[in-house]
Amino acid sequence: MSVALTEKLIEDVRLLIKDQDRDTLGKLIFEMQPADVADLAEQLEHEERLYIIELLMPEEAGEVLLEMEPPVQERILDSLDAEAITKIVQELDSDDAADLVGDLPAERVKEIIDSVQTEVREELQKLLPFPEDTAGGLMALEYVAVNANATVQEAIEKLRKKREEVENLYSVFVVDDYSRLSGAVSLKDLVLEPPDRKIKDIMNPEILSVDVDTDQEEVARLFQKYDLVSVPVVDDQHRLIGRITHDDIMDVIEEEADEDMSMMAGVMHQEIGEESPLRISRARLPWLIVGLFGGILAAVVINQFESSLEKVIALSFFFPVIMAMGGNTGIQAATVAVRGLATGDISLVGFGRRIVVEMKVAFLNGLVCAVILGLVVSIWLADILIGSVVALSLILIILNACFIGASVPLVLKRLNIDPALATGPFVTTTNDIISLFIYLLLMSGLFRFSA
């Protein structure tokens, strides 16, 4: 059953751990789902977490570990000895085992691989070489495959043999005599077709598969686009080598969105769950330093126009509004482009069309904002000329920021760089500086002209 995480529950667990009351705590925990135990453990101190993990059977401990935030998981694995980890790894599905072991330091990986059962060792050696963010890194080796010439009855027998091993089974894959993927049969058809029917007569031969080196973002897009629940993974000879299921993909979708947002905000991806202020600081600081030096550069730019500022000190009053408008416009355009590229709704096809729409939007918004700001400044400074030039510069600033915001993600994508970079501090800082420059240039031009 799903258990609500409350302050009370946390306090109770803390007390039980303090009293070393293994029996009561064990009963409480055994009734909970692994994901709930993980959530609970995340609210505890490190030593308390270890106490709970050591209380669990290896299989449950593994499932709880897998549900924990990466930084918490890492710390616990650091504290467990190789024997404990080995026991846990042996109980997990191949993909989960590889994920857990893959994050350990190289010498510990070796230690564990040397001590696990042969079968698990072979699975790990197959899976560990694949990069984490590819189809190979996501796939599990647990699946059911039958030859196209088998009968429904034979397929059911095969299924029976793998009954315990393969969880979340939705279809049986079909291969030819050379292990090449040739189709799939849904469990629904297996239930309903007569036992002596040939698999090849009832299989769907148009099944989608992914290459082992496909990027995980691309795999997630296929799942979403074609509403898949599992997909077979093939090697370069189109031989079936693994299977990816929807539960891993839900995590990828979330992870990719988180990555984009982290990039946008300049924080560490997967920072959630990290508890060390030092590590969080180290992850955020680089982005702040970018902003810091951008700001110092902006100061240098402003300094070039000191004489104009001395003439009308009120020019500096509008630095914030100028920067905010450039920044906001740029982020709006960049965010839509980045999300569109990530979800596949915007492609590099139709690049020009997209920029044209964005520039029209910028012109409309620029016009409205410029009229408002122009009026405010004209009245405040009692100078229509200055008001008009502020308005004009605001339009130019918004057009520029929108163009940069909309085009940089597309350019980055074409260069195979993560487009989300365009929403981050680099581009925003650049926009700030260009915006100030446009504003001050037009203003000093006005003063020179009117002088």
Place this chain on the structure above:
Amino acid sequence: MSVALTEKLIEDVRLLIKDQDRDTLGKLIFEMQPADVADLAEQLEHEERLYIIELLMPEEAGEVLLEMEPPVQERILDSLDAEAITKIVQELDSDDAADLVGDLPAERVKEIIDSVQTEVREELQKLLPFPEDTAGGLMALEYVAVNANATVQEAIEKLRKKREEVENLYSVFVVDDYSRLSGAVSLKDLVLEPPDRKIKDIMNPEILSVDVDTDQEEVARLFQKYDLVSVPVVDDQHRLIGRITHDDIMDVIEEEADEDMSMMAGVMHQEIGEESPLRISRARLPWLIVGLFGGILAAVVINQFESSLEKVIALSFFFPVIMAMGGNTGIQAATVAVRGLATGDISLVGFGRRIVVEMKVAFLNGLVCAVILGLVVSIWLADILIGSVVALSLILIILNACFIGASVPLVLKRLNIDPALATGPFVTTTNDIISLFIYLLLMSGLFRFSA
């Protein structure tokens, strides 16, 4: 098969439409998946899209429409007559039919409900009242349920009757004599257990279900947390009334992440696919206006310190860096809090602990940035006193921004307001103004003290 969208394909399709070559175009389109046809159509003009939709059979047309971006879908539905929509709606799954009809204007909904088959009408009347973003809005009425006292063989017969109607079937739900949900049997067990076994002996009674009025974000969290592929929906009497499947949830996860990012950037949710510059402008403008008036307010604040500015005009050089540092710090803290709350990794439990960590991070980062900026300013202006006060104000600004960024999402959540609001222009603008105020206040204090 999956078809790559290329400029060439788009051009070919355009030519075929221009030549009214229905046969060739039809053959081309029939070989494509609905999602690919939708992607292709999104790159075409409105009239061309209509030509393709009218070329398709109602079922395919419906599936293509469902895969389109909402603004594109809406425009096409506007152009189709009630008869065409009726034909399409009759071919769709109940949840998709309700989604499509639910977005139409009220008078058109009535027209369509009056003209569909009785069975479809009853389904629509059941589903339409549920809010779109709840379990009721997501669920479909297509599922297979058997009584706990039935045998495996009877369950298989029931499955056979619904074979065509229910797609994506992963398990059979089990109900008692009053239609109350009492468990589920996986298709795997149905294949493998003997035909005369009682369902109640093989079912899993610990099955998770959701109430019909559960928020979709909460439903998505359950799917992710417990790796679900489908979940039964129950009413307040715990009677089984519908089923939600993973494909809808993948869309929800993406949608919720998009919503958070849109809020962060101040753009319209689901703006992607919108083509009218006027509508995009209308959606983005309110956020720009917030920034605009925030900026004007900042100008008013600066104006209060005009005498200090007149003394040292260089004070204004550092407005950009002060604003950027406050803004970036605030967004970093807010984004982590918002994503953590959205994914459930941060809960209101442990609020205080989280703020303490954030303040430690802010102090570390503030110290590093303050030392750098303090040095730069001291050397530039050849005035260690001013440099030190700039440094001190930067620390205070970063502490303040981090506190606001980390705590506002948690407060909003407690007030049942979307925490993502905290990453948007409102909070950033507030941070800008407070930052400038802190900076100018300390500076004018210095001048008064040293005068």
